Amino acid sequence: METQQPVKSYDLSAAEERLTQMMKALGHPARMQIVRYLSANPQCITGDIVDVLPLAQATVSQHLKVLRDAGLICGTVEGTATCYCLDIDAVAWFREQVSSLFGG
Amino acid sequence: METQQPVKSYDLSAAEERLTQMMKALGHPARMQIVRYLSANPQCITGDIVDVLPLAQATVSQHLKVLRDAGLICGTVEGTATCYCLDIDAVAWFREQVSSLFGG
DNA sequence: CCCCTTTATCGTAAAAATACGATGATAAAC
DNA sequence: GTTTATCATCGTATTTTTACGATAAAGGGG
Numbered sequence: 189m190e191t192q193q194p195v196k197s198y199d200l201s202a203a204e205e206r207l208t209q210m211m212k213a214l215g216h217p218a219r220m221q222i223v224r225y226l227s228a229n230p231q232c233i234t235g236d237i238v239d240v241l242p243l244a245q246a247t248v249s250q251h252l253k254v255l256r257d258a259g260l261i262c263g264t265v266e267g268t269a270t271c272y273c274l275d276i277d278a279v280a281w282f283r284e285q286v287s288s289l290f291g292g
Numbered sequence: 293m294e295t296q297q298p299v300k301s302y303d304l305s306a307a308e309e310r311l312t313q314m315m316k317a318l319g320h321p322a323r324m325q326i327v328r329y330l331s332a333n334p335q336c337i338t339g340d341i342v343d344v345l346p347l348a349q350a351t352v353s354q355h356l357k358v359l360r361d362a363g364l365i366c367g368t369v370e371g372t373a374t375c376y377c378l379d380i381d382a383v384a385w386f387r388e389q390v391s392s393l394f395g396g
Numbered sequence: 397c398c399c400c401t402t403t404a405t406c407g408t409a410a411a412a413a414t415a416c417g418a419t420g421a422t423a424a425a426c
Numbered sequence: 427g428t429t430t431a432t433c434a435t436c437g438t439a440t441t442t443t444t445a446c447g448a449t450a451a452a453g454g455g456g
Contacts, residue, residue, distance in 0.1 A: 199344075200321055245433075268430095338403060355444090
């Protein structure tokens with residue numbers, strides 16, 4: 189008995205799928221600005237990010253979740269606040285993948 | 293008289309906006325597969341790409357347009373077909389940007 | 397000229413992403 | 427215990443993306 193494949197498979201490796209998810213996460217101006225801000229301001233709080241973005245708090249929180257799900261950032265609860273920072277390992281992995289992408 | 297700014301500006305530089313558009317273009321499995329295929333098979337035709345993707349021809353053509361608009365690929369008409377290839381300058385630029393991204 | 401091949405575009409239906417106010421949840425301050 | 431501060435999640439409206447069939451456009455082949 190063969191294992192059933194999904195009807196529409198894009199035939200990407202696990203690494204490629206993860207890379208695609210990261211690309212998608214970074215493919216929105218708000219999230220690009222968030223990672224740029226986190227790069228310049230390591231260890232900052234949700235409210236700080238809300239202050240620099242022209243978006244409501246709920247929307248920023250949603251964008252942060254997308255970046256978290258992509259593994260690009262991690263947030264640790266600090267009392268009543270949440271401290272966010274770039275996941276340096278994930279960022280390093282992302283850069284490596286891009287370097288080797290397109291036959292690099 | 294001040295120049296009117298858009299109501300919601302994400303305060304990204306032109307380069308960052310271009311980078312974001314490229315990320316978005318690569319943030320879909322079909323398009324990631326297309327660039328991977330083009331990387332392995334330079335100079336191929338639309339039909340070749342249609343053959344390797346689980347999508348209709350119209351949909352693939354649409355995805356190709358997204359990659360063209362992002363500047364990642366370029367297509368030249370060859371008789372009744374269109375020959376696609378990666379834009380190596382754009383790809384190089386993309387890699388450089390990612391290398392220096394996140395304080396690289 | 398009439399087909400055939402190849403591809404882009406159009407129109408549109410369905411799905412996903414985006415944005416916001418309202419609400420809840422948790423911890424600190426008083 | 428009450429209040430305040432901070433943040434995530436819920437519900438939902440709007441917009442965008444995705445996908446497909448149908449159609450048009452354009453270059454050979456007969």
